[in-house]
Amino acid sequence: MRISTVTMFEQSVSSMNRQQGEFMKIGQQIATGRRVVNPSDDPQAASQAVGVSQSQAVTQQYADARVTARNSLSQSESVLNSVSDAITSAKTLLVKNSSDTLSDADRKSEANVLRGIYETLIGQANATDGNGRYLFGGYQDDAPPFARNADDSVTYVGDNNTREQRIDASRLMPVADNGEAIFQTIPSGTGYVAIAERAVGSTGDVTFSGPTRVDSTVAGYGENKYTITFTADDEFEIATIDSTGNTIATDTRTYTSGDPIVFGGLSMKLSGTPDVGDSIDVNPADHADANQDLFTTIKRAIDVLEAPLDGDPGLKADLKNALSTSMRELDNSLDNVLTVRASVGARLNELDVVDAVGDNRMLNYEQTMSDLVDLDYTQAISEYSLRQVGLQAAQKAFVDIRGMSLFDRM
Structure with missing residues (x-):
């Protein structure tokens, strides 16, 4: 079989090109740190790597969503902390003004301080997050959720929804609470609030303290409403009204100033001189007739x-009763704000837990991706040296073959 010079040259060049290609491939792997540079290097590993990469991207999106959720919840928690401090300050001020030692001028001065707290609460209720969205307006987060009326009262104009954000594949977390639920709602089971009302033309000066809980297991506790009505100077009637508004029982008792009265699992202390027709309504905190608006x-x-x-003794009694009612309502509002704040704190803790799970998941994906496409440098460097020797050998063989000629034998 004849082997021409052209054939020898072509085989030598093909061998060098092959060796050089393998050598450059190993060099590219070392330079990139990846075993699978092109899908053709390992089609199965490349296909699996695409799926793992997509999972990593989704996990990172959830991590970014948790950052946004944490920022919103942290701001809400800070605002609620300020609100609870304001309510506590207002309660302290009302306790101070329940004293008979203050003059009308003193109380008016204290009213100015309380008005400052009022303005502070409105500002906190209309707080925004870092993106300019209102925290407590529900989905209507582009306008203040609490609007001032002509009589200086406040009305909630947001919606009843709660903004949520998906922080993980199986968790949709509320990231902002509804303002109405915070500032204008009292949860059931908070207790009772008493409101005194003097009859038209009354000169009575009865004051009350309480009510306080004695036995919450009494039937109808937290549901029934009670109305205490004075029928004489030394007699009053307690009417029990169910949740549908029907009077289900009446109880007539003798009145003695300063003595506590017990009814429906509650205890109250009445003092002063009543007038016929004077009354005190004792409503569950979440009753329709009770004020739930902070x-x-x-x-x-x-x-x-x-x-x-x-x-005027009657006006003094009205002041004490009104402040007593306001203090109880402030207590209920504070309990509600603290409950919401605790919920916010629980969600922040949950974010920490989900973050830890997400970090572990990301580490697993990174390890899987490394096993699929990353390079074993020890093996790669050894193969790099081997391919270099092979390329040098092919080049040396080509030089030797090219120099061979029959004329040298003649």
Whole structure:
């Protein structure tokens, strides 16, 4: 078989090109740190790597969503902390003004302080996040959720929804609470609130303290409403009204100033001289007839403090009863705000847990991706040296073959 010079040259060049190609491939792998540079290097590993890469991208999106959720919840928690401090300050101020030692001028001055707290609460209720969206307006987050009326009262104009964000594949988390639920709602089971009302033309000066819980296992506790009505100077009637508004029981008792009265699992202390027709309504905190609006509570307290008493015993009794009612309503509002704040804190803790799970998941994806496409440098460097020797050998063989000639034998 004849082997021509052209054939020898072609085989030598083909061998060098093959060796050089393998050598460059190993060099590219070392330079990139990846075993699979092109899908053709390992089609199965490349296909699996695409799926893992997509999973990594989705996991990162959830991580970014958790950052946004954490920022929103942290701002809400900070605002609610300020709100709880404001409510506590308002309660302290009302306790101070329940004293008989203050003059009308003193109370009016204190009303100005309370008005400052009122303005602070409105500002906090209309707080925004870092993106200019209002925290407590529900989906209507482009306008203040609480609007001022002509009479200086406050109305909620947001919606009843709660903004949510998906922080993981199986978790849709509320990232902002509804303002109405925070500032104008009292949860059931909070307790009772008493409101005194003097009859038209009454000169009575009865004041109350309480009510306080004695036995919450009594039938109808937290649902029934009670109305205490004075039928004589030394007699009153307690009417029990169910949740549908029907009077289901009445109880007539003798009145003695300063003695506590117990009814429906509650205890109250009445003092002073009543007039016929004077009454006290004792409503569950979440009853339709009870005030659940924090702004209304403070606004009423401001109006009461600004009104002069002129030494009238009846007006003094009205002041004490109104402040007592306001203080109980502030307690209920504070409990509600603290409950919401605790919920926000629980969600922040949940974000930490989900973050830890997401980080572990990302580490697993990175390890899987590394096993699929990353390079074993020890093996690669060894093969790189081998391919280099092979390329040099092919080049040396080509040089030797090219120099061979039959003329050298003649």
